[in-house]
Amino acid sequence: MTKTIRRSGERVRWWTYVLLGLAVFACLFPLYWMFVVATTDTATATRLPPEIAPGGNFFHLAGLVFTTVPFVRSIVNSLIVAGTIAVGHALLCSLAGFAFAKLRFPGRNVLFLIVVLTMTVPTQLAVIPQYMIISSLGWVDTLQALIVPGLASAFGIFWMRQHLSTTISDEILQAARIDGATTWQIFWRIAFPLVRPAAFVLGLLGFVTAWNDFLWPFIVLKSPEMYTAQIAIKALQNNYNIDLGLAMSGSFLATIPLLVLFVFVGRRMVAGIMDGAFKG
Amino acid sequence: MTTTLSTRRAQAAPAGTTSVRQRITERVAPYAYIAPFFLIFGVFGLVPLLFTFYVALFDWNPIGEHVFIGVDNFTRLFADARFWNAAWNTISIWLLSTVPQLVLALGLAHLLNHARLRLAVFFRMSMLVPYITSVAATTIVFAQMFDRDYGVLNWLLGFAGVEPIDFKQSVLGSHVLIAVMVTWRWFGYTTLLYLAALQAIPRAIYEAAAVDGAGGWKQFRHISIPSLRPVIVFTIVTSTIGGLQIFTEPLLVSRSAPLTCGPVRQCQTLTLFLYEQGFGQFQFGYGAAIGVALFVLVVALATVNYVLSTRIRPER
Numbered sequence: 001m002t003k004t005i006r007r008s009g010e011r012v013r014w015w016t017y018v019l020l021g022l023a024v025f026a027c028l029f030p031l032y033w034m035f036v037v038a039t040t041d042t043a044t045a046t047r048l049p050p051e052i053a054p055g056g057n058f059f060h061l062a063g064l065v066f067t068t069v070p071f072v073r074s075i076v077n078s079l080i081v082a083g084t085i086a087v088g089h090a091l092l093c094s095l096a097g098f099a100f101a102k103l104r105f106p107g108r109n110v111l112f113l114i115v116v117l118t119m120t121v122p123t124q125l126a127v128i129p130q131y132m133i134i135s136s137l138g139w140v141d142t143l144q145a146l147i148v149p150g151l152a153s154a155f156g157i158f159w160m161r162q163h164l165s166t167t168i169s170d171e172i173l174q175a176a177r178i179d180g181a182t183t184w185q186i187f188w189r190i191a192f193p194l195v196r197p198a199a200f201v202l203g204l205l206g207f208v209t210a211w212n213d214f215l216w217p218f219i220v221l222k223s224p225e226m227y228t229a230q231i232a233i234k235a236l237q238n239n240y241n242i243d244l245g246l247a248m249s250g251s252f253l254a255t256i257p258l259l260v261l262f263v264f265v266g267r268r269m270v271a272g273i274m275d276g277a278f279k280g
Numbered sequence: 281m282t283t284t285l286s287t288r289r290a291q292a293a294p295a296g297t298t299s300v301r302q303r304i305t306e307r308v309a310p311y312a313y314i315a316p317f318f319l320i321f322g323v324f325g326l327v328p329l330l331f332t333f334y335v336a337l338f339d340w341n342p343i344g345e346h347v348f349i350g351v352d353n354f355t356r357l358f359a360d361a362r363f364w365n366a367a368w369n370t371i372s373i374w375l376l377s378t379v380p381q382l383v384l385a386l387g388l389a390h391l392l393n394h395a396r397l398r399l400a401v402f403f404r405m406s407m408l409v410p411y412i413t414s415v416a417a418t419t420i421v422f423a424q425m426f427d428r429d430y431g432v433l434n435w436l437l438g439f440a441g442v443e444p445i446d447f448k449q450s451v452l453g454s455h456v457l458i459a460v461m462v463t464w465r466w467f468g469y470t471t472l473l474y475l476a477a478l479q480a481i482p483r484a485i486y487e488a489a490a491v492d493g494a495g496g497w498k499q500f501r502h503i504s505i506p507s508l509r510p511v512i513v514f515t516i517v518t519s520t521i522g523g524l525q526i527f528t529e530p531l532l533v534s535r536s537a538p539l540t541c542g543p544v545r546q547c548q549t550l551t552l553f554l555y556e557q558g559f560g561q562f563q564f565g566y567g568a569a570i571g572v573a574l575f576v577l578v579v580a581l582a583t584v585n586y587v588l589s590t591r592i593r594p595e596r
Binding site: 011012016017019020023024026027028030031033034037092093095096098099100103105108111115118120121122123124125126127128129130131132133148149151152153154157182183184187208211212214215218219229230233234237238244247248251252254255258259261262266267269270273274275276 | 302305306309310311313314316317318320321323324325326327328329331332335342387388391392394396397398401402403404405406407408409410411412413414415416417418420421422424425432464468469472473475476479517521524525527528531532535550551554555558559564567568570571574575578579582
């Protein structure tokens with residue numbers, strides 16, 4: 001960890017805390033509000049002045065969520081998709097980042113340039129052919145349609161290459177080669193363990209992105225048993241007879257897993273994002 | 281794993297006895313390591329993108345005929361008021377969400393970049409909470425908070441004597457609502473990127489500037505901003521690419537008419553229009569033509585922004 005150099009000397013003014021406090025309030029209030037509407041009786045969303053304290057109705061609404069859509073199933077689906085992507089993405093990007101950072105091979109620079117350039121390609125607007133491809137693979141309404149496209153990314157390769165080239169010296173690799181280690185052994189036994197923290201944060205970012213993804217699952221998934229948590233929220237919102245409290249309750253339940261995760265690893269995520277590609 | 285490593289090492293130990301097969305494996309290894317990305321990007325990124333241009337030339341029904349019609353989809357598109365409406369909505373929402381977001385992030389990063397700031401970790405972590413909250417959940421909460429009759433915001437504005445604003449029904453209101461959600465989600469992440477870049481600036485430069493009599497604002501303008509140039513360019517380009525493809529917020533804002541983001545398409549973006557035509561009306565050809573138009577828009581604006589933002593020069 002490099003020592004951070006910051007603005008020097010002068011003491012922190014009081015209004016710095018006021019402004020930062022406002023920013024924190026803006027960040028956290030919507031989540032608090034989601035919790036309030038998800039815990040009070042069903043009419044709270046339509047009452048003035050609004051309730052500002054949580055009520056005791058959480059379990060009633062949560063129960064409704066579970067009976068309206070297969071919610072447990074959708075959480076499990078989300079865990080499968082986001083978990084597989086997190087692990088696969090971290091490993092595959094580390095592997096490719098390792099090749100670009102530490103191996104010499106013909107075409108390396110051109111291929112890396114191509115990887116970087118693909119980051120600027122807006123692929124989301126190609127959803128119609130993407131759907132056709134998934135359809136011809138027979139993957140419509142399956143979880144692999146969500147998992148496979150998310151297993152590697154240009155951003156991840158760029159990120160891991162950055163970390164691998166700064167963390168690992170060529171001398172160590174040379175020594176390993178002289179000892180007769182294969183390229184795979186060098187990666188798996190030496191390089192990867194050294195950049196595991198960076199790979200972990202990359203996996204987390206992949207998990208968050210996959211967990212929150214909406215457009216693609218919305219197009220690909222058809223039957224309620226295959227829904228991810230986000231699509232289940234949308235299905236709750238469609239239900240006209242029951243008011244907004246239900247959708248809020250579902251939203252809150254689908255956000256809890258990430259909040260819990262964040263409590264444990266948020267610090268490392270912050271450090272990872274700040275330690276990324278743009279220092280200096 | 282340990283045992284295989286040691287046995288293989290034992291076999292390979294005498295120099296010059298490596299088998300041909302092993303040498304080929306070593307030669308191929310780098311390509312094998314980068315192959316998964318190129319395979320995945322090719323199949324799910326590049327091929328679909330190129331195929332979009334092809335499908336756009338057809339009257340393409342997903343379960344029926346594919347008839348080649350040349351540029352007819354585009355002639356129809358340019359004469360379609362719904363397309364121009366969606367294009368303006370997209371640009372409007374993108375501007376309303378990008379500009380305040382980057383300015384806000386810049387200011388907050390400046391505030392956070394202080395050696396003696398207390399609770400620094402708490403501030404940073406809190407600002408990342410919106411990023412981990414899903415767009416779907418965000419939209420449902422914000423749509424409620426901005427509700428005309430029962431929203432907290434209008435209730436508070438009422439104390440200031442402001443008449444209730446119907447955000448969802450008006451054009452500007454719905455754009456502001458969506459822009460607020462996008463800004464909320466991304467400003468913390470952007471702040472952290474800027475903060476990291478600020479912390480990489482050597483303290484000596486600020487000290488020298490202070491000695492020369494440059495105050496906080498001057499230091500910010502003449503040292504911080506120019507040093508942040510690479511990351512500012514990066515965030516401007518990525519928020520252009522992302523901001524022009526907004527889909528989930530407009531889809532979920534209107535419960536009564538989701539595919540058009542309200543009865544008069546007041547906040548239907550191009551991606552949502554694409555979805556409506558492609559998957560709502562099953563006109564894959566027309567939908568693909570919208571995709572091509574969106575592609576041109578994204579590339580054009582990203583290029584313009586790249587050129588403009590690289591003009592930020594260090595000032596003396």
